[in-house]
Amino acid sequence: MNLSKSNSQPKARNTMLTIQQHGNGNSSVFTRRSCHVLFSLLLSLITGTPFQSARAEEVGERWGTEEREREYYPIVSIPLPKDTVIEAGAFAVLPDQRLAVGTRHGEIFIIDGIDAPKPNPKFHRFASGLDEIFGLTWQNGAFRVTQSCEVTRVSDANGDGIADRFETISDAWGYANYHEYAFGSKLDPEGNQFVALGLSESYHSYALNRGFIMKVDRDGKTTSFASGLRSPGGIGFDEHGALFYIESQGPWNCSCSLKAVSPRSFHGHPASFEWYQYSPELGPEPTKPNSGTRIVTEKERVPELVPYSVVFPYIRMGRSITAFTVNRTGGKFGPFENQLFLGDYTQSILMRATTEQVNGVWQGACYPFREGLSTGILNTDFTPGGHLICGGTNRGWPVRGIKPFALERLEWNGRMPFEINRITIEPDGFRITFTKPVEPVTGKAPESYAVSAFTHPYHAGYGGPEIDQHKPVVTSVTLADDGLSATITLDKIQKGFVYELDLVRLRSRDNEELLHRNAFYTVNEIPVR
Numbered sequence: 001m002n003l004s005k006s007n008s009q010p011k012a013r014n015t016m017l018t019i020q021q022h023g024n025g026n027s028s029v030f031t032r033r034s035c036h037v038l039f040s041l042l043l044s045l046i047t048g049t050p051f052q053s054a055r056a057e058e059v060g061e062r063w064g065t066e067e068r069e070r071e072y073y074p075i076v077s078i079p080l081p082k083d084t085v086i087e088a089g090a091f092a093v094l095p096d097q098r099l100a101v102g103t104r105h106g107e108i109f110i111i112d113g114i115d116a117p118k119p120n121p122k123f124h125r126f127a128s129g130l131d132e133i134f135g136l137t138w139q140n141g142a143f144r145v146t147q148s149c150e151v152t153r154v155s156d157a158n159g160d161g162i163a164d165r166f167e168t169i170s171d172a173w174g175y176a177n178y179h180e181y182a183f184g185s186k187l188d189p190e191g192n193q194f195v196a197l198g199l200s201e202s203y204h205s206y207a208l209n210r211g212f213i214m215k216v217d218r219d220g221k222t223t224s225f226a227s228g229l230r231s232p233g234g235i236g237f238d239e240h241g242a243l244f245y246i247e248s249q250g251p252w253n254c255s256c257s258l259k260a261v262s263p264r265s266f267h268g269h270p271a272s273f274e275w276y277q278y279s280p281e282l283g284p285e286p287t288k289p290n291s292g293t294r295i296v297t298e299k300e301r302v303p304e305l306v307p308y309s310v311v312f313p314y315i316r317m318g319r320s321i322t323a324f325t326v327n328r329t330g331g332k333f334g335p336f337e338n339q340l341f342l343g344d345y346t347q348s349i350l351m352r353a354t355t356e357q358v359n360g361v362w363q364g365a366c367y368p369f370r371e372g373l374s375t376g377i378l379n380t381d382f383t384p385g386g387h388l389i390c391g392g393t394n395r396g397w398p399v400r401g402i403k404p405f406a407l408e409r410l411e412w413n414g415r416m417p418f419e420i421n422r423i424t425i426e427p428d429g430f431r432i433t434f435t436k437p438v439e440p441v442t443g444k445a446p447e448s449y450a451v452s453a454f455t456h457p458y459h460a461g462y463g464g465p466e467i468d469q470h471k472p473v474v475t476s477v478t479l480a481d482d483g484l485s486a487t488i489t490l491d492k493i494q495k496g497f498v499y500e501l502d503l504v505r506l507r508s509r510d511n512e513e514l515l516h517r518n519a520f521y522t523v524n525e526i527p528v529r
Contacts (some may be wrong), residue, residue, distance in 0.1 A: 059319070059346055059347055059398055059399070059400045060315035060316075060319060060346075060347060061315065061316075062371060063349075063368050063371055063516070065368065065371065065515060065516060066370075066371045066372040068515055069369075069370050069371065069372070069515065070372070071415065071417075072334070072412065072413060072415050072416075072417045072515070073334075073369075073370055073410050073411070073412055073413070074410070074411060074413060075370075075372065075373065075374075075408050075409070075410055076119065076387075076408065076409040076410075076411060077374070077406065077407075077408055077409075078114070078119055078121065078389075078406075078407035078408060078409055079119070079120055079121075080123070080407065081123050084123065085103075085105060085404075085405060086101060086103055086107075086109060086123075086391065086405055086407060087103050087104040087105060087378070087391070087392060087393035087395065087405045088101045088102070088103060088378060088379055088390075088391025088392060088405075088407060089102055089103060089104050089132065089133045089134045089378050089379055089391075089392075090102040090133050090134055090135050090136035090146070090184075090323075090379055091136060091379055091380075091381035091389060091391075092136040092137050092138050092143070092381075093138075093381070093382075093383070093384055094110070094138055095138065097384040098110050098111060098112050098114075099111045099114045099381075099383055099384075099389065100126070100136060100138070100143070101136075101391065101407070102130075102133030102134075102135075102136040102145060103133055104132050104133070104378075104393060104395075105128075106128060106129055106130035106131045106132065106133060106147065107125055107127060107128045107130070107133075108125070108126045108127040108128075108130070108133070108136070108143060108145070108154065108163070109123050109124065109125055109126065110123075110124045110126050111123055111124075112124070114383050114385075114387075114389065114409070115383050115384060115385030115387060119409065124161065125162075126143075126154075126156070126161070126162065126163050127143075127145075127154050127162075127163035127166075129166075130145055130147045130152065130154075130166075131147045131148050131149060132147055132148045132181060132182075133145055133146070133147055134146055134147075134181055134182060134183045134184065134234075134323075134378075134379075135147075135151075135182070135183055135184020135185065135193075135195070135235075136184075137184070137185075137186045137187055137193070139187060139191070139218070141155065142154060142155035143155070143163075144169065144184070144187075144193060145184075146182055146183065146184025146193075146195055147182065148175050148180060148181055148182050149171060149175040149182075150168050150169070150170060150171035150175075151168075151169040151170045151171075151184060151193065151195060151216055151220075152166055152167065152168060152169060153165075153166070153167040153168075153169050154166055154167075155167075169216060169220040170195075170214070170216045170220050170222040172208075172209065172214060172216075172222040173195075173197055173207065173208050173209040173210065173212070173214060174206075174207025174208035174209065174210060175207060176200070176206065176207050177200045177201055177206070177207070179198065179199075179200065179201050179202050180197070180198055180199075180200055180207060180210060181197075181198045181231075181232075182195050182196070182197055182198070183195065183196040183198075183232050183233070183234050183235050183245070183323065184196075184235070185235045185236045185237065185243070186236055186237065187218075188237070188241075188243075190217075190218070191217065191218030192215055192216065192217050192218065193215075193216045193217075194213055194214070194215055194216070194225060194235055194243060194261070195213065195214045195216060195235070196213050196229055196232035196234075196235040196245045197209055197210050197211060197212050197213070197214065197229065197232075198210070198211075198229065198230070198231045198232055199211050199229070199230055199231060199269070199271055199272075202230075202231050202250065203250075203251065203271070204271055205271040205272045205274065205275065208275060208278070209224060209272070209275050209278075209279070210271075210272060210275075211227060211228065211229045211230070211269060211271050211272025211275075212224050212225070212226065212227050212229065212272055212275060212279070213225045213226040213227075213229065213235070213245065213261055223279075223281045224275070224279035224281055224282050225261070225263060225264075225282075226261050226262070226263070226264065226265045226266070226267065226282075227265075227266050227267065227272045227273070227275075227276070227282060227286075228265075228266040228267035228268050228269050228270065228272060228286075228305075229245070229247065229267055229269060229272065230247060230248060230250050230251060230252060230253055230268070230269040230271075231247070231248040231250055232245050232246060232247060232248070233246040233247070233248055233256075233320065233321055233322040233323060233345075234246045234322050234323025234324055234342075234379070235261075235323075236323065236324060236325070236326075237326070238326065238340060238355050239326050239338040239339060239340065239354070239355065240355065240357070242260060242355070242357075242362065243260070243261040243262075244258050244259060244260055244261060244309065244324075244355070244362075245258075245259055245261055245267075246258060246259075246321050246322065246323065246324065246342070247259055247267065247268075247308075248320060248321070249314055249319065249320075249463050250462055250463065251269060251460050251461065251462055252268045252269045252270075252289075252458065252459070252460060253268060253269070253308075253463075254314070254456035254457065254458075254463055254464035254465070254466075255308075255311050255312055255313055255314040255456065255463075256311075256312045256314070256317075256318055256319070256320070256321040257308035257309070257310060257311050257312060257522075258308070258309050258310040258312075258324075258340075258342075258353060258355070258364070258366075259306055259308060259309055260306060260309045260355075260361075260362035261306075262306070264282050264283050264304060265304055265306045266286045266302065266304035266305050266306065267305075267306055268289070268295070268305065268306075268458070270286075270288050270289060273285050273286070273288070286302050286303075286304040286305070287301055287302045289301070289302055289305065289458070291458075291459040291460040291461075292457060292458075292459045293457070293458050293459075294455060294456075294457065294458055294496055295307050295308065295456075295458040295496065296455075296495050296496025296524070297496075298458050307361070307363075307496070307524045308522060308524075309355060309362040309363050309364060309522065309524070310353050310355065310363070310364045310365065310366050310522050311366075311456070311498045311520065311522045312351070312366050312520070313466070313498065313500070313520055314463065316518075317351060317366055317368070317520060318342075318344035318346070318347055318349065318351060319344060319345070319346035319347055320344060320345035320346045320376075320397070321342055321343070321344050321345075321351075322342065322343045322344065322345050322377055322378050322379060322392070323342070323343070323378065323379040323380065324340045324341060324342040324343075324353070324380070325340070325341055325380050325381045325382060325388075326338065326339070326340055326341075327339050327340075327341060327382060327388075328382070329382055329386035330386070332385070332386025332387075332412070333382065333386050333387070333388060333411075333412050334412040334416070334417075335416065335417075335419070335421060335435040336352060336421070339352050339353065339354050339422070340352065340353040340354070340355070341369065341380055341388060342380070343373075343377025343378065343379065343380050343390060343392070344376075344377060345376040345377055345378060345392060345397065345399065346376065346397065346398060346399055346400065347371070347400050348371070348372070348373040348374070348375060348376055348377060348399060348400040348401035349368075349369075349370065349371040349372075349373065349377070349400075350369045350370040350371075350373065350377065350380070350388075350390065350410070351366055351367060351368060351369050352366065352367040352368075352369045353365065353366045353367070354367075354422050354423070354424075356424055356425070358425060358524070358525040358526070358527050359525040359526075359527065359528075360525075361524045361525045362524070363425070363521075363522050363523060363524040363525065364521070364522065365422070365423040365519055365520060365521040365522070366519070366520050367419075367420060367516060367518075367519045367520075368516040368518065369516075370410060373390060373401050373406075373408060374401045374402065374403040374406040374408060375391075375392050375393060375394050375399060375401040375402075375403045375404065375405055375406040376392045376393055376394050376397070376399035376400075376401060377390050377391070377392045378391060378392035378393065379391060379392070383409070386411075386412075387409045387410060387411045388409070388410040388411075389407065389408075389409055390407070390408050390409075390410065391405070391406065391407045391408070392405065392406070393405045416435055416436060417435060417436075417515045418434070418435060418436045418508040418512040418513070418514055418515060419434065419435045419436075419514060419515050419516060420432060420433075420434060420501070420503065420514065420516065420519045421433040421434055421435050423501065423519055423521050425493075425521065425523065425526065425527060426487060426489075426527065427526060427527050427528065427529040428489050428490060428493060428529075429474075429487065429488045429489040429490045429493065430487070430488055430490075430499070430501070430521060431485060431486070431487045431488075432485065432486050432487075432488070432501070432503075432519075433484060433485045434483070434484055434485065434486075434508075436483075436484075436508045436509070436510075436512070437482060437483025437484055437508060437509045438479060438483045438484075438486065438506055438507070438508060438509070439483070439506075439507045439508060439509050439511070440479060440483065442505055442506050442507050443477070443479040443483060443486055443506060444477055444479045445477065445505070446474040446475065446476065446477050446488075447474075447505065448477075448503065448505040448506050449474045449477060449486075449488050449501065449503060450471075450474075450501070450502040450503070450504070450505075451471065451472050451474060451488075451490060451499060451500070451501055451502075452469065452470070452471045452472075452499070452500045452502070453468075453469070453470055453471070453472060453494070453497040453498065453499045453500070454466035454467065454468060454469045454470075454497065454498055454500075455467060455468050455496050455497050455498065468497070472490040472491055472492050472493065472499075473490065473491040473492075474488050474489070474490060475489050475490065475491050476488070476489040477489075483509060493523065493526060494523065495523055495524060495525065495526060496523070496524070497522075497523050498520055498521070498522050498523075499520070499521045499522075499523060500518060500519075500520050501518065501519050501520075501521070502517055502518055503517050503518075503519075504517040
């Protein structure tokens with residue numbers, strides 16, 4: 001995630017800024033967006049290529065499912081106090097069932113009434129003066145706040161409802177650049193917190209421990225836990241209680257991905273290797289990876305290297321994926337219990353993900369869920385009433401949503417969509433579960449299950465293409481008697497590939513089309529028969 005500057009076309013952005021700074025005296029009328037559009041128009045005139053809005057081109061195509069999604073998961077706008085800017089970077093549910101939100105402006109608001117049928121909640125500003133809050137949790141009568149420079153304990157000592165005590169829990173990392181974000185997890189059962197540190201300027205590691213994940217225990221003792229991060233968007237625990245973080249597309253990462261974190265693990269970007277000398281708990285510095293290989297082969301050279309657990313195909317499934325939360329609402333949010341819900345900043349969308357461990361390695365699938373959010377999504381969480389709260393901003397990067405900031409609530413209206421619920425791997429294919437029974441004629445036909453596969457290069461370049469594309473043949477289908485699952489067998493399944501399933505031909509027993517026809521499964525390991 002990059003909230004402040006373009007990192008896919010640095011030359012174009014620099015040209016725009018030159019226009020802005022050295023114009024003919026009217027440069028103040030040019031916004032970053034108008035300069036970008038002007039540059040694209042000039043480029044089209046020079047090259048003869050058709051002109052498109054740079055903003056629209058960067059954001060990517062829509063799924064085209066928003067109107068149908070609204071029939072099951074309506075979006076409710078949360079009214080904000082007048083003249084109050086809330087660019088939500090973190091949420092926390094308090095013991096009294098109120099919701100707290102931490103913002104990019106460094107404020108903490110406590111919200112009462114977030115789950116009302118027609119919400120008009122009360123907002124109370126509890127704290128200010130912090131910096132880019134991307135982690136918020138409650139512990140022993142106080143907030144633990146992850147901000148760019150440290151983890152801070154924020155409390156109200158005199159009981160007047162306003163924070164008056166700010167105590168540093170940990171500042172065991174450097175902070176000197178606006179892009180050096182820090183993302184904090186919730187607490188694990190032992191009271192530990194994990195902080196994912198983005199690189200300096202999105203590409204380098206100029207400040208101490210940048211590119212590391214730090215472990216901060218309940219008392220503040222801090223140790224290095226993992227390395228190799230580039231530009232994280234969130235960190236937390238999945239449906240199984242395992243630690244994961246979101247990585248952004250960029251150098252050594254051809255797409256955004258969900259990555260499993262274990263002690264001493266290395267996550268692909270070698271910029272942080274220089275800090276190993278100060279972190280003996282990480283062990284020896286890993287072997288430097290070779291650029292231009294494949295991660296499935298390179299991890300044989302670099303034992304610490306962790307493959308991407310869930311790859312989100314670029315553009316089709318987001319551009320700048322951010323923090324995630326697990327649905328544990330007990331059915332209040334529909335059929336997707338114990339699944340991860342993630343936002344995307346650039347495309348203003350929400351997705352789902354599921355994970356499983358095969359041969360000791362984490363992998364899983366991602367699925368479209370909801371488009372049409374009003375701003376770029378920075379974080380999500382479930383409210384006490386079982387709604388999904390989303391918030392963010394459109395500041396600093398092209399965003400599909402038109403609002404500069406917003407809080408929005410998704411709620412399930414009780415209608416059951418016909419969806420792919422979950423995909424898991426089999427020794428020679430996949431098992432697909434559905435939210436409604438599949439009609440048997442289409443459900444038993446192999447041609448109803450279109451499968452394609454690709455992988456990415458593992459290289460130091462920014463992003464990268466989908467390569468080694470092929471279409472495995474579905475040789476057989478077994479549809480369960482209740483119609484709620486199908487097991488497909490492929491003629492070939494390989495490690496290191498992302499498998500796209502396109503199930504557009506399927507119909508439910510009441511003749512519905514799937515709300516979302518596609519899903520993507522990342523294969524790192526194949527189970528033994």
